[in-house]
Amino acid sequence: MGTNEQKIEINMNQFEGTSDQIAEQVFKIVILPMLQQMKAQDTESAKVFAFSIMWLGMSQYAQFFPTAGAKKSISFTADKLIEVLKQQRGELKV
Numbered sequence: 001m002g003t004n005e006q007k008i009e010i011n012m013n014q015f016e017g018t019s020d021q022i023a024e025q026v027f028k029i030v031i032l033p034m035l036q037q038m039k040a041q042d043t044e045s046a047k048v049f050a051f052s053i054m055w056l057g058m059s060q061y062a063q064f065f066p067t068a069g070a071k072k073s074i075s076f077t078a079d080k081l082i083e084v085l086k087q088q089r090g091e092l093k094v
Contacts, residue, residue, distance in 0.1 A: 010030065015022045031053055039046035062070035086092045 014029075015025050017025070035046055035050060035053075038049050058074055062074065064070075065073060083092075
């Protein structure tokens with residue numbers, strides 16, 4: 001570990017709630033701080049890290065569906081994400 005890196009100790013008992021609440025806690029406690037630290041040091045590494053987290057999450061999510069269902073669900077999710085981004089960025093035409 002480099003001098004600017006921090007070691008994170010994770011107690012699995014610290015996460016509680018519904019599945020989506022636990023996912024949000026893991027994101028806020030583990031993933032987001034790591035992403036922010038990487039972004040401060042090297043934007044490209046942060047981008048690769050974010051992509052890897054997304055890829056790994058999607059691959060696990062896809063395991064719950066037949067291939068066609070996975071494609072449909074992931075495409076729908078990506079479309080919704082872009083729609084929300086456009087709203088947030090004021091890019092939607094009314």
